[in-house]
Amino acid sequence: MRSGFAAAERVAPARAAKVLCELWFKLPAGPEKRLRGEAPAGSHVFELECLGTTVWGYDWGEGPLVYLVHGWGGSTGDFKFIAANLVASGFRVVAFDTPSHGNAGAGPWGDRHASGLHLIEAMNVVLEKFGTPHAVVSHSMGSLSSVHAMLQSGTEIGGVRLAMLAPFIGGQEGFRDTIGAIVPVGPRIFERLVPLGEAKAGIALDDFSLRGLAIDAPVLIVHDKGDRPNPFRHGQALADAWPNAELMATTGLGHRKVLANPAVSARVREFLSE
Template sequence: MRSGFAAAERVAPDRAAKILCELWFRLPAGPEKRLRGEAPAGANVFELECLSSTLWGFDWGEGPLVYLVHGWGGSTGDFKFIAANLVASGFRVVAFDALSHGNSGPGPWGERHASGVHLIEAMNVVLEKFGKPHAVAAHSLGALSSIHAMVQSGIDFRGVRLAMLAPFIGGEEGFRDTIGAIVPIGPRIFERLVPLGEAKAGVKLEDLSLKGVEVESPVLIVHDKGDRPNPFRHGQTLADAWPNAELMATTGLGHRKVLLNPAVSFRVREFLAQ
C-alpha cells in the first residue's frame, strides 16, 4: 500500500485523495472487534441521546469531577488504570464512549465511520448532563474534542485542570502527520485530500485545531518521544504556547502505552490533585 501511494503521488493524486478520504474517516475496527471497556464495580452506567443514537458511559466515585475522554478508535477501557487510581484518590470520574466507539451505538455515518465533529458532539452531550468539571484527562483526539466542546458549550475552563496524553494537535499539520504515519502522502495528494475531507466533515481543518485555542488552564502534557501518529513536537508546541502548561516527556511508550504506564498514571493523579 505504501508503494502504491508513493506512485500515486506522481500519476494519480486525485484517485489517491479519494481513497484516503474514505480511509480518513474509517475507524480501525468494526463492532465485533472494536476496543471496549466495562463499567467498574460500583459505577453507575448511563446512556444519553446523541445524534439520534445512544451514548454509553459510567459515573464512578465521589469527589471533584474528572472527565476521561478517549481518542480515535479508543474507549473507556483506555482509562481503566487511570480511572481506578483517581477514584481511589478521592475523585469522581465520568467516562464515555463516543458514537461508533466502545459500547455506544452507531453514529450518523454507521458503525465503521466517524469524524472529530462527532467526538466533539459526544463531549457536548456529556457536559450538558454533568456540567463543568474539576479536570479533564484526555488521550489523542480526545484532547482536541474535549477542549473544543468546552469552548462550544460556553464553559469557562480557565480553572479546569487538563491532563492531555499524546494530544492530537489537529489542523492541516496534525492530519498530515497522522495520515503520513500510515501511508506516504505527498503534497499533490494532500492538497486534493484536504477539501474532500473538509466537505465530508463540514468543517475547515484549521477550525479543528488546538494551535489556535487560547488555554490558560493548568495543563499537563504527556507525550512520548517515539509517538508516530502524533509526533512529540506537537506536544512540545502546545507546551510552549500555553502559559500554564508543563510537559512530561516519556520514552518507549509510543502512542497508546502512555495510558497504561504506572508513572504516567501517578503523575496524572498528582497533577489533578494539586
C-alpha cells in the same frame, strides 16, 4: 500500500486523495472487534441520547469531577488504570464512549465511520448532563474534541485542569502527519485531500485544531518521543505556547502505552490534586 501511494503522488494524486479521504473517516475496527471497556464495580452506568444514537458511560466515585475522554477508535477501557487510581485518590470519574466507539450505538455514519465533530457532540451532551468538571483527562483526538466542546458550550475552561495524553493537535498539520505515519502523502495528494475531507466533515481543518487557541488553564501534556501517529513535537509546541502548561516527556511508550503506564497515572493524579 506505501509504494502504491508514493507512485500515486506522481501519476494519480486525485484518485489517491479519494481513497485516503475514505480511510481517514473509517474507524480501525467494526462492532465485533472495536475496543471496549467494562463499568467498574460500584459505578453507575448511563446512556445519553446523541446524534440519533446513544453515548454509553459510567459515573464512579465521589469527589471532584473528572471526565475521561478517549481518542479515535478508543473507548472507556483505555482509562481502566487511570480511572481506578483517581477514584482511589478521592475523585469522581465520568468516562464515556462516543458514537460508533466502545459500547455506544452506531453514529450517523454507521458502525465503521465517524467524524471528530461526532466526538465533540458526545462531549457536549456529557457536559450538559454532568456540568463543568474539575478536570479532563484525554487521549489523542479526545484532547482536541474535549477542548472544542468546552469552548462551544461556554464552559469556563480556565478553571478546568487539563491532562492531555499524546494529544492530537488537528489542523492541516496534524492530519498530514498522522496520515503520513501510515502512508506517504506528498503535496499533490494532500492538496486534493484537504478539500475532500473538509467537505465530508463540514468544517475547515484549521478550525478543528489546538494550534492558535489561547488556553490559560493548567495543562499537563504527556507525550512519548516515539509517538508515530502524533509526533512529539506537537505536544512540545503546545507546551511552549500555553502559559500554564508543562510537558512530561516519555520514552518507549509510543501512542497507547502512556494510558497504562504507572508513572504516567501517578503524575496525572498528582496534577489533578495540585
